[in-house]
Amino acid sequence: MKKGLLITAFGLLINSGFAAEFMEFGAKDFLQEDYKTSNWLFEMGYSSLPYEVVMPVYDGSYDKVKAKEDLSLSGLNLGFGGQIYFGAGFSSTIKIVGTHYRAFEDVTAKAAEDIDLDLVKLDFTHEVTTAEASGSLDYLIETSYFGVQPFVAFAVGVGESKTERDYDYDGLSGGDNPNPEIYDVTSKEKFNYNKITLGLNFISKIGITSFFSVSQYSMVKTDREIKGKFTTQAQQTPQRVDSESEDLNEDSSMTVASVGFGYLF
Amino acid sequence: MKTTAMILCMVPVLFSCGKTEEIYLFEKGSKNHSASAAVMAEKCKSENKKLADNLDETSSFSNLFTNGQNERIFKLQRSRAYSEAASLTDIKDDKAAINFNQYIRIVKPSVEGDDMIVQFSSSGNPSNWGKEQETKTFFYSQADNKDLQNEIINGVCNGSEKSYSGSIGASKTQLKFTDIRTTTKKVDDKDQIQKQVKEQYILDSGYPLFFYRYNGSTERIDRVNSSAVTKVNYTAPKITEITTATERSKCENNAEGYEGCNAVLIDLSVQSCDYELTKSHALIEDPDTYLTYFTNCTGN
Numbered sequence: 001m002k003k004g005l006l007i008t009a010f011g012l013l014i015n016s017g018f019a020a021e022f023m024e025f026g027a028k029d030f031l032q033e034d035y036k037t038s039n040w041l042f043e044m045g046y047s048s049l050p051y052e053v054v055m056p057v058y059d060g061s062y063d064k065v066k067a068k069e070d071l072s073l074s075g076l077n078l079g080f081g082g083q084i085y086f087g088a089g090f091s092s093t094i095k096i097v098g099t100h101y102r103a104f105e106d107v108t109a110k111a112a113e114d115i116d117l118d119l120v121k122l123d124f125t126h127e128v129t130t131a132e133a134s135g136s137l138d139y140l141i142e143t144s145y146f147g148v149q150p151f152v153a154f155a156v157g158v159g160e161s162k163t164e165r166d167y168d169y170d171g172l173s174g175g176d177n178p179n180p181e182i183y184d185v186t187s188k189e190k191f192n193y194n195k196i197t198l199g200l201n202f203i204s205k206i207g208i209t210s211f212f213s214v215s216q217y218s219m220v221k222t223d224r225e226i227k228g229k230f231t232t233q234a235q236q237t238p239q240r241v242d243s244e245s246e247d248l249n250e251d252s253s254m255t256v257a258s259v260g261f262g263y264l265f
Numbered sequence: 266m267k268t269t270a271m272i273l274c275m276v277p278v279l280f281s282c283g284k285t286e287e288i289y290l291f292e293k294g295s296k297n298h299s300a301s302a303a304v305m306a307e308k309c310k311s312e313n314k315k316l317a318d319n320l321d322e323t324s325s326f327s328n329l330f331t332n333g334q335n336e337r338i339f340k341l342q343r344s345r346a347y348s349e350a351a352s353l354t355d356i357k358d359d360k361a362a363i364n365f366n367q368y369i370r371i372v373k374p375s376v377e378g379d380d381m382i383v384q385f386s387s388s389g390n391p392s393n394w395g396k397e398q399e400t401k402t403f404f405y406s407q408a409d410n411k412d413l414q415n416e417i418i419n420g421v422c423n424g425s426e427k428s429y430s431g432s433i434g435a436s437k438t439q440l441k442f443t444d445i446r447t448t449t450k451k452v453d454d455k456d457q458i459q460k461q462v463k464e465q466y467i468l469d470s471g472y473p474l475f476f477y478r479y480n481g482s483t484e485r486i487d488r489v490n491s492s493a494v495t496k497v498n499y500t501a502p503k504i505t506e507i508t509t510a511t512e513r514s515k516c517e518n519n520a521e522g523y524e525g526c527n528a529v530l531i532d533l534s535v536q537s538c539d540y541e542l543t544k545s546h547a548l549i550e551d552p553d554t555y556l557t558y559f560t561n562c563t564g565n
Contacts, residue, residue, distance in 0.1 A: 062290065074282035104283030111301030112291045117308070119290060119301070174300035 036085055036140070041095060043079045043209065045260020048072065049101050051128055052252055053163050055187050056241040058230055061177040062109060062120045063167040065185075071126055075101030081134075083264065089140040093151070094133075101128040111172075123166040130193070132157025138201070149201035153213075154194070161189040177233055185228030185241060193219040199258075207264040214257050221250040302423065309422030315437040317418060319470040324410045326381050329473060330373045338516060338529060339472075341367040341479055341502035345394065348496045353458060353486065356496050365389030367398075367502065368516070370529035371473060380404040381473060383540075386528030400528045401562060403540045405475055412542055413474045416556065417442060420547025428547045440468040446552040460552040461486040465501070475540070478557055480504065485552070538562040 050070050058065040081095020102125070109120035134155030141148045164186045171180035199213025224245045229238040291297040310317065322328050330337065344362035365388045372382040386400040421431035421442050431442035444464045449456040466481035468474060482501040488494050507513055507526075516526035538559035543549070546556040 072282075102282060106283070106285040107288060108286075109288045109290050111289070111305070112293065112298050113289050114293065115291075115298070115301045115305050117301050117305045172297060172300050172304060174303055175297040177297075 036087075036089075038085045038091075039083050039207070039264040041079070041081050041083050041093060041209075041262055041264055043077075043095075043097075043211070043260055043262030045077045045079075045211070045258045045262075047075050047077055047099060047101065047256050047258040049075060049128060049256050050254050051101075051126070051161060052254075053126060053161075053187065054189070054224065054226075055163065055165060055185055056226065056228070056230070058167075058183045058185075058232075060167060060169065060181045060183055060230075060232060062169055063122060063181075063183060065165065065183065071103060073101035073103040073126060073128055075099050075128070077258065077260070079262070083138070089142075091138045091140065091149075093136045093138055093153070096131070096133050097155070097157075099128075099130045099132075101130075102126070119170050119172060121166075121168045124164070126161070126163045128159060128161045130157050130159035132193075132195075134197070136197070140203075146205065147201075147203040149203060151197075151199050151201060151213075153197040153199070153215075155197065155215075156194045157192070159191050159193065161187075161191070163187045179231075179233050179236055181231050181233065182238070183228075183230040185226065185230065188223075188225045189221050190223040191219050191221045193217050195256075201262075203264065209262040209264060210260070211262065212257070212259040214255065217254045217256060219252050219254065221248050221252065222246075224248055224250075306419065306422040310418060313418070313422070313433060313437075313440075316433050316440055317414070319438045320414045320418075320440075320468065320474065321411075323470055323472070323474055324407045324414070325377070326374055326407060326410075326473070327377055329371070335373045336370060338368060338370045338507040338513070338526075339476075340505050340507055340523070340526070341369070342505075343367065343502040344500045345389070346498045346500075349489075350494055351492050353494050353496075356494060362498075362500070363389060366523070366525060367479060368526045368529045369476070369479060378407065380406045383473075383475065384529040384531075386525050388525030396559065396562070399536065399562075400525075400531075401536045401538045401559060403538045403559060405473060405540055409540060409542065410474050413477075413557065414468075416542060416544070416546065417468055417474075417477070419545075420444075420556075423547050427550060438470040442466055442468065444547065444556075446550050446554070448550065448552060457488070458486060459488045462552040467501075475557060478555075536562055 050072050053069050053071050054067065055065050055069070057067050077097050077099035079095045079097035081093055083091050083093045085091045104126070105122065105124040107120070107122040108118055109122075111117040111119055132155045134153050136151045136153035138149050138151040141150075165183060167181070167183040169177070169181040171178055195215045195217045197213050197215040199211055201209050201211045203209045224243075226241060226243045228242070229240050231238050291301060342364070343366075344364045346362040348356045350356040367387045368385070370384040372384075374381055381404070382402065383405050384402045387394075387398045389398075417429065417440065420429035421440065423429070429442040429444050431440050433440050442465075444466075445461070447461040448459045450459050451457070461484075463484040464481060465483075466477045468477045469480060472480070479502065483497075483499045485497045486494060487496075507516055512523075514520075515523040517530060519525065519527045539561045541558050541560055543554055543556055543558070546554060
């Protein structure tokens with residue numbers, strides 16, 4: 001959330017101060033009357049995504065994995081398209097958007113504050129990449145200083161998710177859990193989605209925009225591949241957990257919030 | 266263009282989302298805590314095996330005497346500074362120090378495996394400086410040497426909160442270790458130091474290992490009462506060996522620069538002490554305890 005606010009503030013700052021020098025490509029002569037013309041659009045934003053991760057269940061001494069777990073990712077999206085002006089403040093924006101989300105966790109567990117013995121290492125990385133085409137219906141409200149443009153957008157897209165969890169416990173001779181443990185699993189998923197978005201653009205007189213939006217995703221996971229192995233205290237021989245599911249058809253939905261800024265030229 | 270580059274560089278920073286953290290698993294006193302300390306100690310010993318091998322050499326006393334030597338006399342030049350003030354913060358470390366010498370004579374056992382005879386003396390005014398500086402003779406066995414080595418290495422490798430902290434020289438022939446023991450009392454809700462000993466010693470495979478006690482620096486703080494604190498520092502010595510007949514003659518005669526040396530050559534029955542080792546000393550907080558000490562001294 002803090003990052004979102006930071007991005008918004010950052011966008012507004014650019015709107016107000018540094019617009020003339022911002023991204024030295026494209027036309028610099030966007031005028032207020034260009035509100036009511038068709039323009040190209042470049043935009044960059046920040047999104048927060050809750051994603052349901054599916055992994056093999058694990059009950060280790062110092063790491064537990066549930067079969068399904070909602071994890072939060074944040075990502076950068078880049079979009080490019082065109083805004084077609086119909087008249088009377090109405091326009092439509094057609095664009096393609098690519099987004100890369102990432103979350104990570106890097107935990108080192110030492111025996112105790114007074115014993116510098118590394119016992120557990122956990123590396124967790126989750127990445128989601130999406131690409132979509134969207135079209136929106138926009139309505140422009142002009143003020144003396146900038147344009148305010150509420151919009152509703154529809155999009156279809158495809159995406160991939162990759163989750164890697166690497167847990168390594170060295171074991172502790174004489175302790176409650178003497179044997180080493182590992183959980184080294186990678187899960188990959190492919191999915192299709194469609195979404196509806198409600199949002200608001202703020203357009204400065206020089207074509208810099210900032211926006212925030214909320215999107216409701218309807219997602220169908222089509223493919224899942226899991227590879228890896230684990231050991232536990234009781235089972236020291238690594239157990240493989242390889243599986244591949246095509247035509248998965250798993251439905252899920254999620255809500256994504258985005259903020260960002262863009263450039264009309 | 267610079268602005269563009271700056272903004273693009275900020276992007277990966279802004280969008281990295283995650284956490285890196287270090288956590289601790291076990292509470293002090295738990296079974297797992299003890300097991301971790303034991304594993305840590307074994308790991309430490311294993312990593313420092315070369316040092317242990319070199320120190321092992323000193324437990325065969327004949328290795329300490331070469332070229333037909335039957336004795337060795339060492340001269341330790343150091344200084345002692347004493348300060349007193351109303352509070353610890355008022356104590357100045359630049360008080361005039363008294364330079365003095367210590368002498369250690371080790372005598373080769375006539376039969377390998379027998380005890381080594383050790384004689385010790387100090388110049389200056391040792392009688393006012395405590396038993397540690399008094400002239401003494403003691404018997405030191407190979408088992409004593411091995412026990413001391415184990416005690417110090419275990420202390421350094423202990424891994425628990427109270428332990429010796431140590432560092433090993435590149436040649437793997439020396440272990441420098443530090444021990445701090447403190448007692449405090451709550452005064453106005455703050456911990457006030459009542460006694461504190463800071464010792465930095467060097468365990469060196471070039472000497473019998475009891476030598477550590479004389480090869481290092483110490484600092485002792487004592488709160489005498491609510492308005493008086495004393496501090497005594499002994500600096501690390503410059504160690505030389507008396508090797509020539511001239512030097513030995515000067516020692517016998519307590520010549521200038523060798524004051525007090527003659528005492529290490531006197532009759533062994535005078536001020537004979539028992540050498541003792543405090544087991545698990547690294548874990549002890551009491552500033553009035555020492556890893557090695559002397560008891561049953563005669564003639565004092």
